[in-house]
Amino acid sequence: MKLILVPGFWLDGSSWDGVTPALEAAGHDVTALTLPGLESVDADRSGIGLSDHVDAIVAAIDESDEPVVLVGHSGGGAAVHGAVDRRPDRVARAVYVDSGPLPDGASINAALPDEGGEIPLPPWDVFRSDGSRDLDDFTEAQLEDFRARAIPIPIGVARDPQVLRDEARFDVPITLISTTFTRQEIDDYVAAGEDYFSELPKIKDVTIIELPTSHWPQFTRTEQLAEVLRDTV
Template structure:
């Protein structure tokens, strides 16, 4: 049995992991979905000071003193999970990046996009938070989402604290050398890896282990059972 700390991406809360968590329980694991400060049922905690430090602290507090942990990051969560993984020491057995990759020291979410796109995002802010975009603007990333999953996203996603996009990831950023490192790559991300994108070279081979999942950017919604199966396989085949 493995303990999975499931950290959702931008706009999401623990709710996004519900079906994946249930599938992991059926496989004999202990899944623990997290809601980060300012999101979902914690939306009332949003404040100008919410940043990466806040979300790293959330994950560490949630982990407590439990050991043999598998830390799972979806999308945006790669940033705070990278920070938390480097601080969990011997508690951490494995880190899994789902359609995402670890951040380097000082890297910001805004560094992943052109300056004009970052400026456009700032123009969308409401009270320092970034609203969830219309689904028709998300193109191929919604592959695999049926009407029920799309409605769940539309009704459950909450504005994301933008300070988490603006802060560079603070040191330390490297987990222990014995921590198992895993990527779960969905369609678009797998294409980038296969194309040999230089920024991803460090994770496109050993010691990283890669599993591909033929779906869009939200596999916990589009393919929760298959995602749980890959996480189970990763935990059993270190």
């Protein structure tokens, strides 16, 4: 199976390096994308928006001779859902890693503070507030490595509204790998109409897998995430 791995905010394709070998050993053809504006700290991020990230995923889909599995982590899941909407007949499954299928008109995170048209990785205290599980299982060394590799994201990616047009997206099976939410919390969010989960009731085939750890399981539960992805596809 062809797998396209899409990183979340502040990360490039190398963030999947711990996961990729196990998937390739299982016989999968794996591409880990680096999205526009995330090529390096010094990359030009001006004018890049969510649609550019969706376009990059669609281009990777179009390069494949077979249907693909899209895997989107965090904010990358929104771009994955945009690509599913554009190519529903070419996506065999969409996997959202501590993420969800962002609906039409919603933005990923309009509240993140920008610095000159880009959004740097915030201080860790931001992720520790209000009992957040975002940093569960991280070691100090892993946090240092994460910050060293972090790349600012283009402001438009966080703030642009999602654009969806094809209801055939609801026919594409999805798997939601939840690391910081329980199944009960997801059910509660669905009932409350929370953006990241409001499309779930419309999707015909939804699998939810709990993998309790940080918001970044590719760093804190690398082997377990690889196993879940391998078994999912």
